[in-house]
Amino acid sequence: MKKIILPLLIIVFVGNLYAQQDSKPSKTQFMIRGYGSASFTLLNDEGEKESSFNTGNFAPIFLFKLSDKLMFETEMEFAYENGELETVLEYANVMYTLNDYMTIRAGKFLLPYGTFMERLHPSWINKLSSTPLGFGHDGIAPSSGVGVELRGAFNVSGSKFNYSLYSTNGPTLNDGSDEPEEAGILHFNNFEDNNNNKSFGGRIGFLPFTDSSTEVGFSFLNAKVGDTDSTYEDITASLIAYDFSFIKKINPLGGIIDIKAQYNKSIVDDASYIEVHDDGDEEEYTFANTSDSFYAQLSYRPTMSESKFFKNLEFVGRVSELNTPEGAEWESNINQKTFGLNYWLSWRSAIKVNYQITDGEGGHGGGLIDKKLFTIQWAFGL
Amino acid sequence: MKTITAIAIIGLIGLASVSCSPERAALVEGKPGVQLWGENCMRCHNTPSPADFNDTEWSTVEMHMRVRANLTAKESEKIFEFLRSAN
Numbered sequence: 163m164k165k166i167i168l169p170l171l172i173i174v175f176v177g178n179l180y181a182q183q184d185s186k187p188s189k190t191q192f193m194i195r196g197y198g199s200a201s202f203t204l205l206n207d208e209g210e211k212e213s214s215f216n217t218g219n220f221a222p223i224f225l226f227k228l229s230d231k232l233m234f235e236t237e238m239e240f241a242y243e244n245g246e247l248e249t250v251l252e253y254a255n256v257m258y259t260l261n262d263y264m265t266i267r268a269g270k271f272l273l274p275y276g277t278f279m280e281r282l283h284p285s286w287i288n289k290l291s292s293t294p295l296g297f298g299h300d301g302i303a304p305s306s307g308v309g310v311e312l313r314g315a316f317n318v319s320g321s322k323f324n325y326s327l328y329s330t331n332g333p334t335l336n337d338g339s340d341e342p343e344e345a346g347i348l349h350f351n352n353f354e355d356n357n358n359n360k361s362f363g364g365r366i367g368f369l370p371f372t373d374s375s376t377e378v379g380f381s382f383l384n385a386k387v388g389d390t391d392s393t394y395e396d397i398t399a400s401l402i403a404y405d406f407s408f409i410k411k412i413n414p415l416g417g418i419i420d421i422k423a424q425y426n427k428s429i430v431d432d433a434s435y436i437e438v439h440d441d442g443d444e445e446e447y448t449f450a451n452t453s454d455s456f457y458a459q460l461s462y463r464p465t466m467s468e469s470k471f472f473k474n475l476e477f478v479g480r481v482s483e484l485n486t487p488e489g490a491e492w493e494s495n496i497n498q499k500t501f502g503l504n505y506w507l508s509w510r511s512a513i514k515v516n517y518q519i520t521d522g523e524g525g526h527g528g529g530l531i532d533k534k535l536f537t538i539q540w541a542f543g544l
Numbered sequence: 545m546k547t548i549t550a551i552a553i554i555g556l557i558g559l560a561s562v563s564c565s566p567e568r569a570a571l572v573e574g575k576p577g578v579q580l581w582g583e584n585c586m587r588c589h590n591t592p593s594p595a596d597f598n599d600t601e602w603s604t605v606e607m608h609m610r611v612r613a614n615l616t617a618k619e620s621e622k623i624f625e626f627l628r629s630a631n
Binding site for chain 2: 191192193195225227230233235257259262263265267280281282286287313314315316317319320321322324367372373374375377378407409418506509510543
């Protein structure tokens with residue numbers, strides 16, 4: 163895979179350079195954007211200390227505008243993890259503007275499930291170097307899906323609405339046959355469907371004020387998640403999320419206040435799973451498969467300061483929580499507090515200094531969780 | 545869960561009913577691109593400098609951002625017209 167992707171990237175990049183040198187206008191427009199980061203971390207995990215420089219990640223985005231209505235976009239993410247180069251296809255979709263109020267997309271796209279994964283997760287946009295609990299690997303919120311989506315935005319008497327409706331392959335239920343410790347967990351990276359049922363989801367966003375400073379959103383996703391012809395075939399998952407955003411320059415405070423929050427809830431039908439004991443005996447068990455997570459983030463940037471240095475500083479704080487089902491092998495109740503100080507070198511490049519405290523109990527390792535993480539990250543948009 | 549959903553729906557209907565008026569609609573309709581650029585880009589990230597991309601590049605970014613940021617067709621048109629005129 164890597165042997166194909168890297169030469170392809172070089173060909174595309176060189177091709178783009180040659181294309182830009184040609185002064186004749188082209189109907190097809192091509193552009194490489196993206197983002198990346200490099201970081202240093204110092205982790206204190208229950209007294210055990212680890213420190214490391216990290217290669218970070220590089221996520222090129224390729225935009226092909228084929229006409230005023232038709233576009234193809236894709237993003238790949240490269241990161242060096244566990245001794246090898248990890249390659250992830252974040253999204254790859256084609257979109258067509260049907261009219262002023264409707265755009266249709268097909269392929270792999272970031273799901274508008276809340277706003278964090280679709281809009282805020284890139285390292286140069288995310289004001290902290292980590293993602294809130296509940297997102298990412300082993301999270302309860304989906305980040306992308308393969309399918310088709312209809313979306314758009316419109317004004318109504320000075321307020322603004324946006325909407326998205328989509329159908330994708332949907333989440334997959336881990337029945338525990340291969341990974342007993344993950345029985346009942348949902349996996350969202352579903353390039354091929356595990357059953358004939360397609361998920362149905364969407365989000366509606368409402369911006370009540372004329373300055374677009376405030377947005378509230380509601381998202382949902384419903385799907386059958388079990389494998390076809392298995393005892394889990396009729397198991398259904400219902401996911402909902404509420405999101406809130408407020409950003410505004412407040413003159414008395416001398417800068418910009420930015421508040422973001424999202425609440426996620428996942429409800430999966432009850433099912434029986436098999437626990438294999440050390441002596442080989444099998445035991446059937448079940449649990450109420452309901453999880454939720456929440457984050458709220460506040461940041462302040464003194465953009466009206468007369469000092470150029472202070473103008474570029476940003477203060478960030480975030481609280482985050484994840485609760486997974488009681489009785490599951492992956493039961494957890496985790497809390498996280500993150501504090502950050504950012505210095506913006508340009509509108510798309512920041513040096514972030516973060517301190518994060520994570521505590522609670524459960525997760526894959528079981529037992530108490532007590533982690534303190536110090537991170538310096540240099541993030542940049544391209 | 546039902547309580548949260550009910551409060552959210554009532555809140556949304558309440559906000560919608562107090563925030564809709566013809567004067568407000570005219571105010572939004574008359575906004576110039578530079579104002580929409582300031583208000584909308586920073587909902588997710590810092591406002592970009594118009595000088596960072598040329599006209600062709602802004603036109604590519606326009607379509608990408610219209611979809612990603614849920615901009616209305618008019619907002620998108622005005623914002624990127626401003627960016628192309630100011631770069």
